[in-house]
Each structure stands twice: as structure tokens, then as C-alpha cells.
Amino acid sequence: MTVDFIFDLLNQFLPGFSGNGFLLLFAMLIPCLILFGFIAVYALVVIYAELKVSSFIQDKVGPMGQGFGFHAGKWGLLQPVADALKLLTKEDIIPGSANRVLFIMAPFMIFIGAFVSFVAIPFGESIIVADLNIGIFYILGVGSLAVIALILAGWSSNNKWSLYGAMRSAAQIVSYEIPAGISLITVIIITGSLNMQEIIAYQQGGIFNWILFDNPFIPVAFVIYFISALAETNRTPFDLPESESELVAGFVTEYSGMRYAFFFLSEYANMFVVSAVAATGFLGGWQSPISGYLDSPGWSVFWMMSKIAFLIFIMIWIRWTVPRLRVDQLMNVCWKVFLPIGLINIFGVAIWTVLLGS
Amino acid sequence: MADMVFWCIAALTVISAAFVVLNNQLLYAAIGLLFTLFGVAGLYVFLWADFIAGVQLLVYIGGILVLIIFGIMLTNQISSVRLSQTNVQQGVGAVVVTWLFIFLSMVISKTPWLIRPALEPESTTAGVGTLLLTRYLLPFEVISVLLLGALIGAAVLSREGN
Structure with a gap:
């Protein structure tokens, strides 16, 4: 565990305070600060990826620049930095008729909801901030904090578009939590553990030991999880809460500057979290796809990151390919398709695991 | 250190619970309830009941509180309605509260509390x-x-x- 490791290091370097409770507090704060920095840098990278991938899909070149001057850098590499600076320097507007306290609180709450999930994500063989016994369940649980933040953002803006967006988003997230949870239960049946590192350890020994290929029911569960994850992160084709053509920008209509950036940041952070859960639960986490090939602790970070990056790429790909769903289609898919299939899946996986062992 | 964290969480739970009861704006009371439920989840963690703490987050905050806030927002004029916090039947209320206080104090003092060693299961x-x-x-x-x-x-x- 990283916290214990940092605590030991601090104890060595600061012998005067050794064993002090505040040292333990620092040992917990340091990895959280590192995670915060990681999210900020990751957001810049993924914004660039989104700009470029979307452009290539639409047969454009996307942000471009010549050399390292002040026009978005080589290949437009500085575009996300320019975007971040623009957001930082924008005027912070709070509508006069908005509920000030809740309006200010909502962006922070939504970011906290995304941020605390990172604590339980295994970045590598021994790189995890808190190796919780209930890891995967914890991530599902804290994810629900975002719903409350979204509703507050929509309501406190005192704008009809915001409120519509918030209502849609809350209904959507609450509904899609169920198929997402149900498809993860199949993983838990197979591994017999909620601990992220134990789930990954179960999938040791090459690509065919990954849970995705464990039995014929799991690929279905993976597809259900991935689509539900898209819906939970409000990504297209499930971006009804912020559908530009109907609701201006949904629950973020009245937000500007850094408060808007926090909503943006937490959407990208949530994409990372759901991809990490999918990679952990179905794609072997930090395990190498070929047994014994590049599976040192250092490379484990590489494998985890490439699996997450691949899933995020698919999310971006889907976003710029598939049109938006209607509200009734959204709910039909969730309750009439995913839920029954997911329940049959649990039944199938349970029988398979009991009869054929694991 | 652990004691300090415990008292912080306990204070958060109790103060936000008082806020829920004493505030006369429904939506603010619901937000207060969010912190109360969080505090209770924290208390579960202190009892090594990590699974129950997770359930607390998922069911109470992600399910029930969202439903409550939904319900409040769909009612008309929520911010302008000021609900009275004082009870009309103060005499009866006082009797019930005194009785409940005595009863709970007796339960707390008479129960042989099982003190488990603080080992992580x-x-x-x-x-x-x-x-x-x-x-x-x-x-x-x-x-x-x-x-x-x-x-x-x-x-x-x-x-x-x-």
C-alpha cells in the first residue's frame, strides 16, 4: 500500500516525528495531491485526444500550428493549455437569481465525487492509494455523489434548461447504475472478491485468463457495463442532460470560467474511473496480455494505462460516430433490454461457476 | 489521531443532523442530511464495517437522498415556503421527549457493551x-x-x- 510506504519513508527522513499521527495524515495527503496533479495533466491530454480524434473522424485536421510559436504549438499540442488558460481568465459569473451557496458548492461536490474514486484505482502492481477490501463497491458507491451535485447545479442555477438537464441526468445516472452494478456482479461471482488487486491477481497468466474470456456470458456483461458507463458519464450517445440543440448546455448553462471547468474536469475524470473499472474487472488490469512478457512492476503501469487509454479512445470514437438517443429510447434500453439480459447473465455465470469451477 | 478523526466525524454527523431538524428550508435540510449520512458511513468505517459503509453510500446517498431531493424540487415554490419548526403540542411533546431521554439513558447505562479489540478483520x-x-x-x-x-x-x- 502506498500510504504505508510513504509513512515509512517519512518516518525514516523525519526521525524526530516518527510514529506521529500527523505524519500519517501527511502520508495520506501526499498521494492525494499526486492524484490531483495526475487528473489535471490527464485532462489536458484527453482534451487534446478528443480534439484530434474528433477531427480525424470528421475528415478535418483539428488544431494545428507551425513550430513552437504562440499559435497552438506543433500539431496543436498547446491547444489544451490555451483552453485551460482561457477558462482560468474568464469572468466568473453567478446569476443574480441563483441560489448562491448551492451554485458555488455544486462544482466542488461533483469534482469530489469523481476524485475520491481515484483513491481505489490500481495504477500498477503496487501503486494504489488505498487497497480497500470493498474497492469496486466503493467506486460504485461514491459515484452516486455526482447525481446530487448535478441536481444541485441544475436547480440552483434557477434556469429552466439547467433544471431540465439536471432532471434528465439524475434519472439517467440512477437508472444506469443498476445495469452497471449487475454486470460487475458477474465479475465478483467469478473472482469471489471485491478487492481491486485481488480481482486483477485472479486474471494472472495471459490474455486467455482475463475475465472477459472466462465464459461465454462475460462479453455480454462487458458490453452492458461499457454502455452503462457511457450513460453514467453523460457521454454521447447519452448526452441528453447537456444536449446543445435542445437545452443550450443542460445543467452547466449558467456556469462559466473555472466553475464550468470543474464540470468538464469531472466528466473526464469519470471517464477515466469507469475505464479503469472496466480494465480491472474484464481486461486483466495491470497484467500483461502475454504471460511472462514485460510483466515487471514498472510495465504493469504501462499495461494499465494502455488499457484505460484504449477504452477512453473507444468512448471518444463512439461520441463522434453515434447520434444522440431520445429520452424514451434511453429508458427503454436500460429497463427493458439491459436489466433482463443482465439478470439472466448473473444466473448463467453463477451456474457456470458452480458446475465448471473457476 | 484516530480519536481525533472519530470526534470530527461524530461532530459532523450530530451538527448536520441538528441542521436538518432546525432549518426551515426543505432543500437546505436535505443537503444537511447528505452530510449526516456521510458521517454515519464514516462511523461504520470506524466499526470496521466497510461493506455496510459502502451500502450506506450507495443506497442512502445515491438512492434515497436523490429521491428526497427530487421530490422536494418537484414541489411548487420550495424556496418561498417557510415551514414552522415549532411544535403546537408542546406539553405532550415535552412528556414524550423526557420519557424517551430517560429510556435511552437507561438502555445506554444498563447494556453490557461488548468491547472488541481494534483488530482489522x-x-x-x-x-x-x-x-x-x-x-x-x-x-x-x-x-x-x-x-x-x-x-x-x-x-x-x-x-x-x-
């Missing part, structure tokens, strides 16, 4: 699962059937034409 989830499907199977199934009945009932009541 291996995993509580397996134990909870085994108990639910062996010793407490009947209550577990009864509650499941009850919830299913409530679910079907809600669906029937909210159908068009009712």
Missing part, C-alpha cells in the same frame, strides 16, 4: 454473505419479498388511469 463481506444465506436466510427472503411487493405496488399505482 480479514474481510467482512464474506462473513456478511455467509450469515445472510445461512442463519438469517428467512428474514432476508421475507424482506426481499416485501420489497418486491412494494416495487410492484408502486408500478401499479403510478400507471395511467389510476
Whole structure:
């Protein structure tokens, strides 16, 4: 565990305070600060990826620049930095008729909801901030904090578009939590553990030991999880809460500057979290796809990151390919398709695991 | 250190619970309830009941509190209505509260509290699962059937034409 490791290091370097409770507090704060920095840098990278991938899909070149001057850098590499600076320097507007306290609180709450999930994500063989016994369940649980933040953002803006967006988003997230949870239960049946590192350890020994290929029911569960994850992160084709053509920008209509950036940041952070859960639960986490090939602790970070990056790429790909769903289609898919299939899946996986062992 | 964290969480729970009761704006009370439920989840963690803490987050904050806030927001003029926080039947209320206070104090002082050593258990989830499907199977199934009945009932009541 990283916290214990940092605590030991601090104890060595600061012998005067050794064993002090505040040292333990620092040992917990340091990895959280590192995670915060990681999210900020990751957001810049993924914004660039989104700009470029979307452009290539639409047969454009996307942000471009010549050399390292002040026009978005080589290949437009500085575009996300320019975007971040623009957001930082924008005027912070709070509508006069908005509920000030809740309006200010909502962006922070939504970011906290995304941020605390990172604590339980295994970045590598021994790189995890808190190796919780209930890891995967914890991530599902804290994810629900975002719903409350979204509703507050929509309501406190005192704008009809915001409120519509918030209502849609809350209904959507609450509904899609169920198929997402149900498809993860199949993983838990197979591994017999909620601990992220134990789930990954179960999938040791090459690509065919990954849970995705464990039995014929799991690929279905993976597809259900991935689509539900898209819906939970409000990504297209499930971006009804912020559908530009109907609701201006949904629950973020009245937000500007850094408060808007926090909503943006937490959407990208949530994409990372759901991809990490999918990679952990179905794609072997930090395990190498070929047994014994590049599976040192250092490379484990590489494998985890490439699996997450691949899933995020698919999310971006889907976003710029598939049109938006209607509200009734959204709910039909969730309750009439995913839920029954997911329940049959649990039944199938349970029988398979009991009869054929694991 | 652990004591300090415990007192912080306990204070958060109690103060936000008081806020829920004393505030006369419904929506602010619901936000206060969010912190109360969080504090309770924290207290569960202190009892090494990590699974229950997760359930607390998922069910109470992600489910019930969202429903409550939804319900409040769909009611008309929520910010302008000031609900009275004072009770009309103060005499009866005082009697009930005094009786409840004495009763709870007696329960707290008379119960032989079991003090467990603060050792981290291996995993509580397996134990909870085994108990639910062996010793407490009947209550577990009864509650499941009850919830299913409530679910079907809600669906029937909210159908068009009712």
C-alpha cells in the first residue's frame, strides 16, 4: 500500500516525528495531491485526444500550428493549455437569481465525487492509494455523489434548461447504475472478491485468463457495463442532460470560467474511473496480455494505462460516430433490454461457476 | 489521531443532523442530511464495517437522498415556503421527549457493551454473505419479498388511469 510506504519513508527522513499521527495524515495527503496533479495533466491530454480524434473522424485536421510559436504549438499540442488558460481568465459569473451557496458548492461536490474514486484505482502492481477490501463497491458507491451535485447545479442555477438537464441526468445516472452494478456482479461471482488487486491477481497468466474470456456470458456483461458507463458519464450517445440543440448546455448553462471547468474536469475524470473499472474487472488490469512478457512492476503501469487509454479512445470514437438517443429510447434500453439480459447473465455465470469451477 | 478523526466525524454527523431538524428550508435540510449520512458511513468505517459503509453510500446517498431531493424540487415554490419548526403540542411533546431521554439513558447505562479489540478483520463481506444465506436466510427472503411487493405496488399505482 502506498500510504504505508510513504509513512515509512517519512518516518525514516523525519526521525524526530516518527510514529506521529500527523505524519500519517501527511502520508495520506501526499498521494492525494499526486492524484490531483495526475487528473489535471490527464485532462489536458484527453482534451487534446478528443480534439484530434474528433477531427480525424470528421475528415478535418483539428488544431494545428507551425513550430513552437504562440499559435497552438506543433500539431496543436498547446491547444489544451490555451483552453485551460482561457477558462482560468474568464469572468466568473453567478446569476443574480441563483441560489448562491448551492451554485458555488455544486462544482466542488461533483469534482469530489469523481476524485475520491481515484483513491481505489490500481495504477500498477503496487501503486494504489488505498487497497480497500470493498474497492469496486466503493467506486460504485461514491459515484452516486455526482447525481446530487448535478441536481444541485441544475436547480440552483434557477434556469429552466439547467433544471431540465439536471432532471434528465439524475434519472439517467440512477437508472444506469443498476445495469452497471449487475454486470460487475458477474465479475465478483467469478473472482469471489471485491478487492481491486485481488480481482486483477485472479486474471494472472495471459490474455486467455482475463475475465472477459472466462465464459461465454462475460462479453455480454462487458458490453452492458461499457454502455452503462457511457450513460453514467453523460457521454454521447447519452448526452441528453447537456444536449446543445435542445437545452443550450443542460445543467452547466449558467456556469462559466473555472466553475464550468470543474464540470468538464469531472466528466473526464469519470471517464477515466469507469475505464479503469472496466480494465480491472474484464481486461486483466495491470497484467500483461502475454504471460511472462514485460510483466515487471514498472510495465504493469504501462499495461494499465494502455488499457484505460484504449477504452477512453473507444468512448471518444463512439461520441463522434453515434447520434444522440431520445429520452424514451434511453429508458427503454436500460429497463427493458439491459436489466433482463443482465439478470439472466448473473444466473448463467453463477451456474457456470458452480458446475465448471473457476 | 484516530480519536481525533472519530470526534470530527461524530461532530459532523450530530451538527448536520441538528441542521436538518432546525432549518426551515426543505432543500437546505436535505443537503444537511447528505452530510449526516456521510458521517454515519464514516462511523461504520470506524466499526470496521466497510461493506455496510459502502451500502450506506450507495443506497442512502445515491438512492434515497436523490429521491428526497427530487421530490422536494418537484414541489411548487420550495424556496418561498417557510415551514414552522415549532411544535403546537408542546406539553405532550415535552412528556414524550423526557420519557424517551430517560429510556435511552437507561438502555445506554444498563447494556453490557461488548468491547472488541481494534483488530482489522480479514474481510467482512464474506462473513456478511455467509450469515445472510445461512442463519438469517428467512428474514432476508421475507424482506426481499416485501420489497418486491412494494416495487410492484408502486408500478401499479403510478400507471395511467389510476
